[in-house]
Amino acid sequence: MSDSALLLKDVDKFYGPIDYGVHAVKKLSMDVRKGEIIALLGSSGCGKTSTLRMIAGFEAVSRGKISLGGREIQTFPPVRRNVAMAFEGYSLYPPLTVRENIAFALKASKLSHSTVDEKVAGIAKLLEIEDILGRYPSSISGGQQQRASLGRALIRDASLHLLDEPMGQLEPQLRAVLRGRIKHYIKERGLTAILVTHDQTEANALADRIAVMEGGVLQQFDTPQRIKERPANLFTGTFVGEPPMNVFEASVTASENRLAFGLKDGIRLEYAASDFSHTVRDVLKRRQRVVLGVRPYAVKRSADGVTGRVAVNQWLGDQTHIAADFAGGTLVLVEHDRSNLEVGQPIGIRLEPASLHVFDGESGMAISHGEELA
Amino acid sequence: METMSPLERLLRGIALTLVVVFFMFPIVWIFLMSFQTNETILRIPPSVVFTPTLDNYAALITGKLQTAAGTLDIAFMRNLGNSVFLSVVSVAVALLLGVPAAYAFARHKFKGSEDIAFTLLSFRFAPPLLVLLPLTQYFQWLGLSNTYFGLIWVYQLICLPLILWIVRGYFEDISADVEYAYRIAGHSWFATFRKIALPLAGPGIAAAGLLAFIFAWNNFVFALVLASADKQPVTVGALAFVTASGIQYGQIAAAIVLSITPTLALALYAQRYLVEGLSLGAVKG
Numbered sequence: 001m002s003d004s005a006l007l008l009k010d011v012d013k014f015y016g017p018i019d020y021g022v023h024a025v026k027k028l029s030m031d032v033r034k035g036e037i038i039a040l041l042g043s044s045g046c047g048k049t050s051t052l053r054m055i056a057g058f059e060a061v062s063r064g065k066i067s068l069g070g071r072e073i074q075t076f077p078p079v080r081r082n083v084a085m086a087f088e089g090y091s092l093y094p095p096l097t098v099r100e101n102i103a104f105a106l107k108a109s110k111l112s113h114s115t116v117d118e119k120v121a122g123i124a125k126l127l128e129i130e131d132i133l134g135r136y137p138s139s140i141s142g143g144q145q146q147r148a149s150l151g152r153a154l155i156r157d158a159s160l161h162l163l164d165e166p167m168g169q170l171e172p173q174l175r176a177v178l179r180g181r182i183k184h185y186i187k188e189r190g191l192t193a194i195l196v197t198h199d200q201t202e203a204n205a206l207a208d209r210i211a212v213m214e215g216g217v218l219q220q221f222d223t224p225q226r227i228k229e230r231p232a233n234l235f236t237g238t239f240v241g242e243p244p245m246n247v248f249e250a251s252v253t254a255s256e257n258r259l260a261f262g263l264k265d266g267i268r269l270e271y272a273a274s275d276f277s278h279t280v281r282d283v284l285k286r287r288q289r290v291v292l293g294v295r296p297y298a299v300k301r302s303a304d305g306v307t308g309r310v311a312v313n314q315w316l317g318d319q320t321h322i323a324a325d326f327a328g329g330t331l332v333l334v335e336h337d338r339s340n341l342e343v344g345q346p347i348g349i350r351l352e353p354a355s356l357h358v359f360d361g362e363s364g365m366a367i368s369h370g371e372e373l374a
Numbered sequence: 375m376e377t378m379s380p381l382e383r384l385l386r387g388i389a390l391t392l393v394v395v396f397f398m399f400p401i402v403w404i405f406l407m408s409f410q411t412n413e414t415i416l417r418i419p420p421s422v423v424f425t426p427t428l429d430n431y432a433a434l435i436t437g438k439l440q441t442a443a444g445t446l447d448i449a450f451m452r453n454l455g456n457s458v459f460l461s462v463v464s465v466a467v468a469l470l471l472g473v474p475a476a477y478a479f480a481r482h483k484f485k486g487s488e489d490i491a492f493t494l495l496s497f498r499f500a501p502p503l504l505v506l507l508p509l510t511q512y513f514q515w516l517g518l519s520n521t522y523f524g525l526i527w528v529y530q531l532i533c534l535p536l537i538l539w540i541v542r543g544y545f546e547d548i549s550a551d552v553e554y555a556y557r558i559a560g561h562s563w564f565a566t567f568r569k570i571a572l573p574l575a576g577p578g579i580a581a582a583g584l585l586a587f588i589f590a591w592n593n594f595v596f597a598l599v600l601a602s603a604d605k606q607p608v609t610v611g612a613l614a615f616v617t618a619s620g621i622q623y624g625q626i627a628a629a630i631v632l633s634i635t636p637t638l639a640l641a642l643y644a645q646r647y648l649v650e651g652l653s654l655g656a657v658k659g
């Protein structure tokens with residue numbers, strides 16, 4: 001427990017009366033270690049900001065417990081939590097200049113003037129806002145306000161930093177640069193941070209672990225690599241990854257030495273039983289309806305495979321995205337070279353058993369990834 | 375702002391002039407009257423040519439009113455002092471109570487908070503005469519009739535709802551996250567109220583205070599019934615000019631000029647706040 005920075009235990013958030021109001025966060029449990037960077041990923045309205053605001057103390061916790069550094073804090077006022085936050089809406093203080101806005105975050109820490117100036121200069125350099133330090137919030141751009149607000153949070157020496165979409169307004173180039181610097185800054189100081197983002201690249205680049213949320217429920221909390229390779233359920237599988245995972249409903253038929261998936265439009269994917277491990281085979285045999293998932297990068301072309309029909313062939317400058325009508329849906333595949341496939345042309349497809357993610361047809365929970373059980 | 379053609383500008387000028395003349399005429403007329411004697415005022419046909427006299431003002435300031443039936447004592451300067459005292463203290467009390475209340479209503483929604491806020495506002499809907507009779511009775515039992523304390527209390531009916539509602543709208547317009555950003559940096563709730571909310575709502579508070587002052591100053595009915603001569607404000611005191619031997623138009627005019635001067639001066643001085651304060655946050659939701 002000693003290296004736990006933040007612990008959420010069965011946290012519920014209702015806006016309005018408990019059990020009747022909007023249920024924004026549902027039974028959320030999460031353990032963040034000291035020095036970790038966590039990315040909160042999820043679609044709009046899934047409860048990310050609500051979670052941060054409960055941790056910061058701006059929203060009451062409807063049920064459950066929040067501990068910071070081993071102390072239960074869900075009833076503490078914000079001032080006693082020692083948490084820093086960069087707000088989704090920036091929330092700079094209008095009558096103060098950018099410099100003063102960043103510096104006032106340090107007021108309570110009673111540092112000397114020269115130390116404060118030094119720190120502000122350092123953070124301004126990091127975020128490339130040195131030239132606007134003397135300006136007022138109303139006279140700078142959205143992206144500049146966002147960086148000022150991020151600076152105001154990062155400059156503090158808090159036990160937890162909450163960053164709500166801190167770079168959403170920036171152009172991709174600047175974002176890529178800042179990403180690296182911010183990660184370095186956080187790691188160098190051993191800070192703990194939770195970062196809300198809609199940008200998966202950002203989550204992958206910055207975070208030690210990613211928490212995927214949907215509908216107020218934590219879907220998966222794991223390293224970027226494991227989330228990509230072993231999505232816990234259909235939602236995580238399709239939500240994380242660009243372009244998104246291809247999914248098809250299928251029925252399973254298993255015999256002594258064959259395993260087959262029947263897709264729509266009479267398409268059958270036939271595999272040798274030995275392509276799957278014993279345990280996976282055993283589990284799959286007992287299911288009827290499943291959902292198959294395949295990442296676009298893992299789809300192979302093969303003349304003797306099943307066929308689809310090309311609907312889109314797009315060269316993106318460094319890779320080709322081909323969308324094919326397949327099994328009553330669309331199958332996207334990515335190739336590294338230009339392709340001269342014409343729209344309407346048939347295309348042979350092979351889905352390697354190792355690249356198949358199988359999900360339960362009803363619950364959407366993962367059953368197997370490749371030859372291993374989920 | 376789009377640019378206007380010369381014709382549009384001309385029409386606009388004419389319209390503005392008409393409005394100004396319409397609203398300013400009574401004030402100008404009263405101003406002129408205040409330098410005339412009753413005879414010149416009641417001349418038929420009326421004329422704007424006259425020899426100005428300061429008699430009216432002199433009478434008000436000395437408190438000696440010359441009428442056909444002899445000299446009459448009036449307490450106009452005392453009334454004026456009462457007006458200033460009652461309005462200033464009432465507005466101060468209303469600000470002291472109303473601003474924190476407005477902040478609470480803006481920031482903390484609890485069950486029934488909307489109802490309470492509306493009830494407070496509804497005090498302004500009720501015709502004062504309706505509450506006056508029971509109020510007089512209560513005040514007599516409580517020994518509050520004809521005291522400054524009682525009057526200031528009743529004046530809260532006028533000032534408090536006004537301040538509460540205008541200032542509340544103003545607080546609601548301040549993003550709560552700006553305050554949270556300050557609180558999370560290690561400042562208490564109260565420090566945030568003082569250092570962030572109050573300054574940001576400043577113009578709104580000034581506007582509300584000014585309006586409340588004007589309403590308090592102009593109040594007539596409460597003071598008429600609940601105060602006797604020595605505690606009456608000018609609005610009631612002016613009745614003294616309606617004497618048995620006739621109405622002293624000249625002195626009334628001078629009294630009006632003196633009594634509207636403070637509010638007029640205040641309004642002109644704070645015009646900037648008024649416009650800003652009332653056009654932003656004020657009346658919404």
Ligand SMILES: Nc1ncnc2c1ncn2[C@@H]1O[C@H](COP(=O)(O)OP(=O)(O)OP(=O)(O)O)[C@@H](O)[C@H]1O
Nearest residue numbers: 015022024042043044045046047048049050051088
């Ligand atoms: N003050 C509130 N009162 C009522 N419902 C709210 C309030 N704040 C948020 N909600 C609701 O709670 C849910 C979660 O909102 P939240 O702001 O946490 O989403 P989010 O994940 O941060 O979304 P986004 O990515 O768009 O910022 C939403 O359905 C939202 O409508």
Ligand SMILES: [Mg+2]
Nearest residue numbers: 048049050088
């Ligand atoms: Mg949000």
